[in-house]
Amino acid sequence: MNIIQHVANLLIRSVFHADPASWPWTWLVQAVVIGIAAFLAFAFVAIFAGPVSWIERRIAGRIQSRIGPNRVGPQGVLQWLADGVKCWLKEDLVPAAADRPLFLAAPYLVFTGMFGAFVVLPFGAQVVAADLNVGILYLLAITSLVVVGLLMAGWGSNSKWALFGGVRSAAQLVSYEVPSAFSLLCVVLLAGTLSTQGIVAAQGGWPWDWFIFRNPFMFAAFFLYFTAAIAEGNRTPFDLPEAESEIVAGYNIEYSGMRFLFFLFAEWANIWIMAAISAFAFLGGWQIPGIAPEQIAATKGWEFVGWQALSWTIFLVKATFLVFVVIQIRWTLPRLRVDQLMITCWKYLVPLSMLMVLGVLVLLALVPEGGGADTILRGAMVGLGLAVVLVSALRVRRTFRVDREHYREMEGRDLWYPPYRLP
Amino acid sequence: MVPAVPPPVRPNPVRAYFGNIRRAVSSTFEGMTVTMSWLFRRPSTIQYPDRTEKPVREMLPETYRGLLEVDLSRCTACLLCAKTCPLGCISIETCKHPDGAREFQTFDIDNGLCMFCGLCAEACNFDALAHTREFEASVSSAEQLTVRFVDRPGRLVAKAKDLPPRRPRGSILAALIPGFGRRRRRAAPPEPPASPAPAPAAGAEGPENPEGTA
Incomplete structure (x- = not known):
């Protein structure tokens, strides 16, 4: 049973004191619950899509050696709201x-x-x-x-x-x-x-x-x-x-x-x-x-x-x-x-x-599931995944370190700058 | 005689196919590690305009052609500037007193029209009209773009014989429009002293994983 039927049945039992199986208005309560669920999903999309646009622009900024949006709200987190209002007011x-x-x-x-x-x-x-x-x-x-x-x-x-x-x-x-x-x-x-x-x-x-x-x-x-x-x-x-x-x-x-x-x-x-x-x-x-x-x-x-x-x-x-x-x-x-x-x-x-x-x-x-060969395969693949993550982390570190020395020679400053700090 | 052309070397298609896959994977991997490391590097830019060491206008060259200003105490109302202007953005009106002295009615410069070519400043014989280094000219309505330099009635036109010294450039514009181009400045937060090796921690690089390709 999914959560919508579950919630609907719970509502019918506790609020209307009826048996969900025989009550004639069960479909109505379910429809209302589905509407609420759709609204929640919609709100999730809206609240997710907005900040992700801000995160993407900040990441893009740092990758391109600039800052990205940082004015609207702390660190610019409300930039997406400003953009939304702007677009709303456009013709x-x-x-x-x-x-x-x-x-x-x-x-x-x-x-x-x-x-x-x-x-x-x-x-x-x-x-x-x-x-x-x-x-x-x-x-x-x-x-x-x-x-x-x-x-x-x-x-x-x-x-x-x-x-x-x-x-x-x-x-x-x-x-x-x-x-x-x-x-x-x-x-x-x-x-x-x-x-x-x-x-x-x-x-x-x-x-x-x-x-x-x-x-x-x-x-x-x-x-x-x-x-x-x-x-x-x-x-x-x-x-x-x-x-x-x-x-x-x-x-x-x-x-x-x-x-x-x-x-x-x-x-x-x-x-x-x-x-x-x-x-x-x-x-x-x-x-x-x-x-x-x-x-x-x-x-x-x-x-x-x-x-x-x-x-x-x-x-x-x-x-x-x-x-x-x-x-x-x-x-x-x-x-x-x-x-x-x-x-x-x-x-x-x-x-x-x-x-x-x-x-x-x-x-x-x-390869039957749960057998010895299956276990070895899974272990090997997890090892491979860990290796990919580890190697990439080391590569990031190495790339950074090489350029850091050059930067210190040229600029006299440290290259390290955490993503949250604003210059 | 046609020179002998060596037959083109055709790569082994199978090797080319798998070589392409290998190159796609490795170049994506390399690229992802490089861009990831840039997230921890110092940006080249700073926040304009409030984290600059001094106001940007003071960093501009002396000959910068910013907003126009006129020192009316040196202006003889010869109208050379207004006639030189290709766009007609300078409008000057004077009226004559019974005793022969002339009084400024208007001296307006429409910054919305001005294209900062500098012809008017060149034409001015008395260094009255000149460019400033002011450039942050945004206003909230189009009317405000027109700067009216006649600040009080009864401002007399200067005589070329005795001219007062030129007031410092930018001071007239600044006095005329208080707060114009003067933005709020914030001090940069003190940067912690660079510790010997605060390398990007390998484990703390959340969205890393540059393996998103096949």
């Missing part, structure tokens, strides 16, 4: 030659496609709006709605740049659906279910129980999925639909005011969604180390709430970490050309992700 301009209905509806379609994904995201042990048994399929389908919105925006704007952007984004999203679906297929094969909660339940709290460390093919599939998801979210280095240097701003060039903000809003929320999907499909989702999901479900009262909050926090930490990675990739890699984009997808990601599906299938048949 909502519709070009005279635009296809008016398409132009007006496009941002909402993009936003709906993005927001619909929140229905099946498993935030916590019991915190999910609806645990559909076709969860992954639903995710792939509903996020494709964004393509329609972008095409509508591109066509409806009656601008060649917008049309280029819309067509580019359609080609890109349709292409990259394939590798991302294949990579998620690996997860589905291991979990034996399409339900998002089922996928999380098939993993465990400890890293060696996560799907990413199950075997080498899953390890590769994670990165394949991550790359494809970045491309599907129109993020750098795959942000061709809004390449400023080629097509000015792409599909959203003719938009202003709140409609423009909706596009940006969907983009920020999309980062969160792809990070969340990676986190629950590969990184163990909300699983708490050492506690089985059944034990959490069996608790009552405040203990239950506490475990839910803890699992929610764990999921949030994992997803936020991936959001940071996405942001850093944006400020690291240059944009791909259109042909390179298609080559990356069809010549590299698609065959490789097919290979990963085959590999996972073979290992499923050859």
Whole structure:
């Protein structure tokens, strides 16, 4: 039973003193609870998308050796509110030659496609709006709605740049659906279910129980999925639909005011969604180390709430970490050309992700779960993951140290400057 | 005779394919470590304008062409500047007293029109009209862009024979518009003395993990 039915039944029993199974107004209470849940998810998107835009700009600033927004509120944390108010006050301009209905509806379609994904995201042990048994399929389908919105925006704007952007984004999203679906297929094969909660339940709290460390093919599939998801979210280095240097701003060039903000809003929320999907499909989702999901479900009262909050926090930490990675990739890699984009997808990601599906299938048949070979594989993959993290940390340290000596020679000052300090 | 062209060396496609994958992974990894280390480096920029060592206008060269100002005590109302201005942003009006003396009615400079070409300042024979180093000219309405230099009625036009010394540049503009371009300044927080080796702790680099590629 999911949390919405749970809360609705609790309400009916305690407030209306009726039996939820036979009471005629059960559906009404459930509808109200669903409405509240949708509102909470919406508030989460809004409150998440805003500060992430500020964090991204600060990180971008430091990577480019400048400061980034730092004036509105302490450290500039309220910059997103100022930007929102600014966009709100701008005129909502519709070009005279635009296809008016398409132009007006496009941002909402993009936003709906993005927001619909929140229905099946498993935030916590019991915190999910609806645990559909076709969860992954639903995710792939509903996020494709964004393509329609972008095409509508591109066509409806009656601008060649917008049309280029819309067509580019359609080609890109349709292409990259394939590798991302294949990579998620690996997860589905291991979990034996399409339900998002089922996928999380098939993993465990400890890293060696996560799907990413199950075997080498899953390890590769994670990165394949991550790359494809970045491309599907129109993020750098795959942000061709809004390449400023080629097509000015792409599909959203003719938009202003709140409609423009909706596009940006969907983009920020999309980062969160792809990070969340990676986190629950590969990184163990909300699983708490050492506690089985059944034990959490069996608790009552405040203990239950506490475990839910803890699992929610764990999921949030994992997803936020991936959001940071996405942001850093944006400020690291240059944009791909259109042909390179298609080559990356069809010549590299698609065959490789097919290979990963085959590999996972073979290992499923050859290596029984829980056996000695399985344990060795998992241990080796966790070791590999730790090695990657350690080596990269050492590389960061080395890069920094070399330049620090040069800086001290040239400037007579120390190069070290923590990210929170404002010069 | 056509010179013999050596046949092009075609790379082994399989090696090229896997070489591309290897290069993509390694270059992304390298790039991520470099950008990560930049998060802990001192930025090149400082917060404008309140953390500069002195006001920015004082760091500009003497010949900087900032906002125009006129010292009316040296102005003979010859109208050379107004006639030289390609945009007509200077408007001067005078009236004659019965005793022959002339009085300024208006001396307005529209900074919204001015393109800071410096022709007027060059045309001025008495060093009355000159550029200042003031450049922070934002105001809240377009009308405020026009600076009116006739501060009191009965301001007489100067005679070229006896001119008072030129007042310091910028002082007239500053007196005319109090607070104009004078922004609030904050002192930078004291920086802790650099300890021998506060290297970026390897464990404390939260969003690190430059492995987000395949």
